[in-house]
Amino acid sequence: xxxxxxxxxxxxxxxxxxxxxxxxxxxxxxxxxxxxxxxxxxxxxxxxxxxxxxxxxxxxxxxxxxxxxxxxxxxxxxxxxxxxxxxxxxxxxxxxxxxxxxxxxxxxxxxxxxxxxxxxxxx
Amino acid sequence: xxxxxxxxxxxxxxxxxxxxxxxxxxxxxxxxxxxxxxxxxxxxxxxxxxxxxxxxxxxxxxxxxxxxxxxxxxxxxxx
Amino acid sequence: xxxxxxxxxxxxxxxxxxxxxxxxxxxxxxxxxxxxxxxxxxxxxxxxxxxxxxxxxxxxxxxxxxxxxxxxxxxxxxxxxxxxxxxxxxxxxxxxxxxxxxxxxxxxxxxxxxxxxxxxxxxxxxxxxxxxxxxxxxxxxxxxxxxxxxxxxxxxxxxxxxxxxxxxxxxxxxxxxxxxxxxxxxxxxxxxxxxxxxxxxxxxxxxxxxxxxxxxxxxxxxxxxxxxxxxxxxxxxxxxxxxxxxxxxxxxxxxxxxxxxxxxxxxxxxxxxxxxxxxxxxxxxxxxxxxxxxxxxxxxxxxxxxxxxxxxxxxxxxxxxxxxxxxxxxxxxxxxxxxxxxxxxxxxxxxxxxxxxxxxxxxxxxxxxxxxxxxxxxxxxxxxxxxxxxxxxxx
Numbered sequence: 001x002x003x004x005x006x007x008x009x010x011x012x013x014x015x016x017x018x019x020x021x022x023x024x025x026x027x028x029x030x031x032x033x034x035x036x037x038x039x040x041x042x043x044x045x046x047x048x049x050x051x052x053x054x055x056x057x058x059x060x061x062x063x064x065x066x067x068x069x070x071x072x073x074x075x076x077x078x079x080x081x082x083x084x085x086x087x088x089x090x091x092x093x094x095x096x097x098x099x100x101x102x103x104x105x106x107x108x109x110x111x112x113x114x115x116x117x118x119x120x121x122x123x
Numbered sequence: 124x125x126x127x128x129x130x131x132x133x134x135x136x137x138x139x140x141x142x143x144x145x146x147x148x149x150x151x152x153x154x155x156x157x158x159x160x161x162x163x164x165x166x167x168x169x170x171x172x173x174x175x176x177x178x179x180x181x182x183x184x185x186x187x188x189x190x191x192x193x194x195x196x197x198x199x200x201x202x
Numbered sequence: 203x204x205x206x207x208x209x210x211x212x213x214x215x216x217x218x219x220x221x222x223x224x225x226x227x228x229x230x231x232x233x234x235x236x237x238x239x240x241x242x243x244x245x246x247x248x249x250x251x252x253x254x255x256x257x258x259x260x261x262x263x264x265x266x267x268x269x270x271x272x273x274x275x276x277x278x279x280x281x282x283x284x285x286x287x288x289x290x291x292x293x294x295x296x297x298x299x300x301x302x303x304x305x306x307x308x309x310x311x312x313x314x315x316x317x318x319x320x321x322x323x324x325x326x327x328x329x330x331x332x333x334x335x336x337x338x339x340x341x342x343x344x345x346x347x348x349x350x351x352x353x354x355x356x357x358x359x360x361x362x363x364x365x366x367x368x369x370x371x372x373x374x375x376x377x378x379x380x381x382x383x384x385x386x387x388x389x390x391x392x393x394x395x396x397x398x399x400x401x402x403x404x405x406x407x408x409x410x411x412x413x414x415x416x417x418x419x420x421x422x423x424x425x426x427x428x429x430x431x432x433x434x435x436x437x438x439x440x441x442x443x444x445x446x447x448x449x450x451x452x453x454x455x456x457x458x459x460x461x462x463x464x465x466x467x468x469x470x471x472x473x474x475x476x477x478x479x480x481x482x483x484x485x486x487x488x489x490x491x492x493x494x495x496x497x498x499x500x501x502x503x504x505x506x507x508x509x510x511x512x513x514x515x516x517x518x519x520x521x522x523x524x525x526x527x528x529x530x531x532x533x534x535x536x537x538x539x540x541x542x543x544x545x546x547x548x549x550x551x552x553x554x555x556x557x558x559x560x561x562x563x564x565x566x567x568x569x570x571x572x573x574x575x576x577x578x579x580x581x582x583x584x585x586x587x588x589x590x591x592x593x594x595x596x597x
Contacts, residue, residue: 007513010513011517013583016582016583030547031546031550032547033550034507034546034547035507036585036586037585053583054583054584055583055585056506056507056584056586056587057507057509058508058509058510058526059513061507062510062583144461146461146464146465149465149468150464150468150496152491175492176361176493177359177492177493180387180388180493181387181461182388183388183460183461185388185393
């Protein structure tokens with residue numbers, strides 16, 4: 001059902017965990033819907049220096065969470081904001097149609113974390 | 124714990140149908156069912172019975188039914 | 203991955219080699235169509251008749267009351283749609299429960315959209331139906347009560363005989379979906395007081411694609427499939443000779459070893475539950491602790507989603523299923539788990555293991571050994587599982 005790349009990210013997810021004293025936190029989803037994600041980010045000079053996630057959800061939710069952290073790490077905040085759910089799914093070699101909604105979590109979570117950072121650090 | 128919806132009913136054994144396979148006792152979660160010297164089942168501990176009906180469901184011979192106990196004799200063996 | 207531990211017998215079972223053996227001639231040299239006049243076909247007609255008699259004998263019915271179908275779904279659809287159509291002059295009210303299989307619930311919904319009224323009686327926290335709820339739901343225009351004998355997800359066994367007495371008293375037709383019960387619980391249509399009963403061969407070590415409906419004599423049901431005059435004009439379609447032969451053999455085998463299988467599977471199931479609950483925290487049993495099918499175990503784990511557990515267990519060679527939305531192909535978790543009062547967020551974290559004939563003590567112990575680290579790993583990556591937080595204080 002899942003591509004080999006999706007399964008590889010599910011088996012060995014990158015950047016799992018929580019950053020202590022994070023500069024921004026994004027939380028999306030809801031346990032009632034069966035999936036939820038928390039992303040914490042560390043920002044330095046407008047660049048995503050570190051990023052970690054925790055995800056409750058299916059294989060697709062875990063894999064897209066893992067992939068979005070890989071894609072965003074080291075990027076400028078504006079560039080990271082431009083990562084779409086579609087782009088994450090494509091980077092994973094596609095997802096089964098019934099699973100596309102699971103991929104929405106990942107980029108949404110990242111954007112929520114960046115917005116949180118920006119709200120905290122308004123000049 | 125399991126409480127039967129049709130409360131207070133206890134298993135009654137039809138010894139004409141019973142072939143003494145003992146599956147009723149096997150599935151009794153409270154070990155209420157014992158066997159006499161002839162090998163016939165009887166409800167040995169009616170006070171422990173939860174009316175869960177597993178004895179009734181598992182009996183291959185339809186020899187167990189749950190019935191409201193008759194006055195004063197909840198543990199009587201059915202003829 | 204060499205080892206495969208198959209614990210999804212409620213989903214399907216491997217066809218028994220003895221069943222395969224009796225089927226083979228009827229797909230090769232004895233391929234004739236039973237609806238023909240020459241001996242090649244008539245031999246098929248004869249063997250189908252023998253199968254009909256054998257199955258009828260097992261469930262205490264007459265051979266003319268057995269109608270072969272393509273499986274449980276067709277039998278369920280036929281019973282519900284067929285009765286609703288044939289009895290529409292009497293009324294358009296049907297009664298079912300909240301935990302039926304989709305084959306029943308979707309058929310009911312189809313009728314509802316076309317003007318029928320459906321009452322769905324509730325169940326208690328263990329999934330049990332109170333027969334009195336069925337009695338209360340009965341109306342003068344009720345044409346059918348459809349209740350499952352045993353639930354496919356949590357294995358709950360329903361008080362069919364009690365409901366049968368109520369429907370008989372009221373003169374209302376009673377259909378029982380016995381797909382999960384067939385081959386596991388003794389079936390006797392007279393003792394149970396049913397008018398219609400569905401079963402499916404592949405759930406009891408028979409082939410896929412064949413099932414049956416028991417239909418009590420003189421019960422009016424509109425056919426679902428129209429065409430040739432097979433099954434006494436009530437179910438068209440070329441007779442599935444090998445499937446029917448295989449189903450009859452499978453039911454015979456299941457009936458012969460029913461008690462033995464039940465005792466063994468219940469003991470293994472209990473061993474599995476004891477092992478898992480001893481080794482894992484915040485794991486809970488779904489459904490009735492006692493009144494369930496012998497091989498059925500359904501649990502939920504706080505802080506984890508079901509599909510991820512299924513995928514991780516698959517890497518260890520263990521085949522199980524989950525009540526999470528992601529495995530049901532919808533956004534809603536299992537309707538059965540919701541109906542027994544389990545909140546959605548917990549229903550998503552449910553896992554069903556259904557044991558069967560091939561299950562061994564080693565299989566169970568393998569599961570008990572590999573599952574706790576999987577749970578730990580998934581909880582470590584879960585945003586709603588943390589040491590000493592509220593999630594552990596829930597029950």
